[in-house]
Amino acid sequence: MKDEGKTMQITVERTGGFTGIPVTKIIDSKTLPQQEAARLHKMMTEADFFKLPTTISSSPQPDRFQYRITVEQEAKQHSVTVDETVVPANLKPLLNWLMAQPAQPATH
Amino acid sequence: MISSQNETARTPSRPQGTHICPICCIIPPHMSDHILKHGDEKMQTWMMETIRRSEQFQGRREVIGNFALALSPGEKRRTVYDARKRETLPGKLVRSEGGRKSRDVAVNEAYDGAGATYDLYHDVFERNSIDDQGLRMDSTIHYGVQYDNAFWNGNQMVYGDGDGRLFNRFTIAIDVIGHELTHGVVQYEAGLIYQGESGALNESFADVFGSLVKQRSLNQTVDQADWLIGAGLLAPGIQGVALRSLKEPGTAYDDPMLGKDPQPAHYSSRYRGSQDSGGVHINSGIPNHAFYLAAMEVGGFAWEKVGKVWYITLRDVLRSRASFSKAADATISVAGQLYGQSSHEQTAIRKAWQTVGVIE
Structure with a gap:
């Protein structure tokens, strides 16, 4: 609970998939309505995000997505790269919420 | 419970998911084979579903090929399931081979696209379905929420609805369907490593x-x-x-x-x-x-x-x-x-x- 008041910057990059088109979402918890920010913190705690391994992978399957989630919170930073087929159940709500946020325009 | 052909023929088709493994594991192969050959269409579908679930459970996919061959060699067999925005496969059965057209355009696109793909491989290359042994072609539509993807998961095709802002539904293009099914063909043939x-x-x-x-x-x-x-x-x-x-x-x-x-x-x-x-x-x-x-x-x-x-x-x-x-x-x-x-x-x-x- 002590992290509740701290702001977070989250970047999620989705690559692969049938389209092969990468999608990036950048979320700053400062800019979220209070309720959404609280929800985000709750999902982060449930996922135990900072303790997840940096890579969660399976043997590659055609046309599936891969996600790279990076969270910065004050001095802490952690990145997790996870294949769509092996997303842990406790990370799924966070990932779904992140992917439902508006996308960033393409950078290239 | 499946003691004779007459009894099984009268047994109503079961909603999927109510019987998973306890039954399928105790049905001897000759009996399920018999149901596949002589049961009515609903019974056949149920039996296939049961075998499929058991095969998924046991991780033995060769089982399904043998039964598929026993049922109808050299015939096109398609099923379409609706995941209803969830991510559980295969979902609810909404159309099977010869079944009536749906009011849902995605159902018909998945069905027709699988048919056109089967026909290309069969008529031009003399290949009997994805595995060349008459494998049933299963498709699931409406997978996930605003899911921007289509894929072959090793057993079946899966199509998302798209998010509507960047992408439309993935069954909209017939070449996407041919693409996904071909991943299945590649898996059974050259097995090209995905890297x-x-x-x-x-x-x-x-x-x-x-x-x-x-x-x-x-x-x-x-x-x-x-x-x-x-x-x-x-x-x-x-x-x-x-x-x-x-x-x-x-x-x-x-x-x-x-x-x-x-x-x-x-x-x-x-x-x-x-x-x-x-x-x-x-x-x-x-x-x-x-x-x-x-x-x-x-x-x-x-x-x-x-x-x-x-x-x-x-x-x-x-x-x-x-x-x-x-x-x-x-x-x-x-x-x-x-x-x-x-x-x-x-x-x-x-x-x-x-x-x-x-x-x-």
């Missing part, structure tokens, strides 16, 4: 045969075909015509949200990074374009000659770690066997691989 060049070849075979499914369903010659993958898939307002172009890799879209189509048409411009399993959806543009060039040079219907060379190469020659240059050599060699050394077809294929910079 780097072998992965890009896996993608390219899926695009090539996906495009051939479309061309044949429209009865188009090489000059009439659009050579696009995913025409109609981009949502209104997105700047582009499709996801990929075999004719002009790198030109399918250029949009502020999606970026620009990154596909190269020449080996010297290949992507060398690690994203997308080493650029499998990027570098597939190179062999895609080689196929296009060869097909244009030979002319007529692309599936008849160059398509056949690509199919035989995939089925009989390539190994799982094949590189682009191995694929080039293999197609040239197969063209020589089919049409003669220095034939017009072989020359066209060699020239195509030279033009895209894969061989000298």
Whole structure:
């Protein structure tokens, strides 16, 4: 609970998939309505995000997505790269919420 | 409980998921075989479902091939399921072979697209379904929420609805369906590893045969075909015509949200990074374009000659770690066997691989 008041910057990059088109979402918890920010913190705690391994992978399957989630919170930073087929159940709500946020325009 | 044919024939079909393994594991194979051959359609569907679940549970996929063969060798058998925005497979059965048209356009697109793909492989390449043993073609539509993807999961096809802002529903383009089913064919044949060049070849075979499914369903010659993958898939307002172009890799879209189509048409411009399993959806543009060039040079219907060379190469020659240059050599060699050394077809294929910079 002590992290509740701290702001977070989250970047999620989705690559692969049938389209092969990468999608990036950048979320700053400062800019979220209070309720959404609280929800985000709750999902982060449930996922135990900072303790997840940096890579969660399976043997590659055609046309599936891969996600790279990076969270910065004050001095802490952690990145997790996870294949769509092996997303842990406790990370799924966070990932779904992140992917439902508006996308960033393409950078290239 | 399944003690005689008459009893089983009267048993109403069960909603999926109510019986999973306890039953299927104790039905001896000869009995389930009998149900598949003589039960009514509902019973057959239920039995297939039961076997399928048991096969998933036990991780033994060869089981399903044997039963499929027992049921109807050489026949097209399709089923479409609705995941109803969840991510549980396969979902609720909504259409099976010979069943009535649905009011849901995605159901009919998945059904018809699987049919057109079966027909290309069967009528042109004499292949009996994905595994060449009559495997039932299962598709699930409405997978997930605003899911921007379609995939073959090793057993079946899965289609998302798209988010509506960037992408429409993934069944909208028949070549997407042919693409996904071809991943199944690749899995049963060359088994191209989904990483780097072998992965890009896996993608390219899926695009090539996906495009051939479309061309044949429209009865188009090489000059009439659009050579696009995913025409109609981009949502209104997105700047582009499709996801990929075999004719002009790198030109399918250029949009502020999606970026620009990154596909190269020449080996010297290949992507060398690690994203997308080493650029499998990027570098597939190179062999895609080689196929296009060869097909244009030979002319007529692309599936008849160059398509056949690509199919035989995939089925009989390539190994799982094949590189682009191995694929080039293999197609040239197969063209020589089919049409003669220095034939017009072989020359066209060699020239195509030279033009895209894969061989000298």
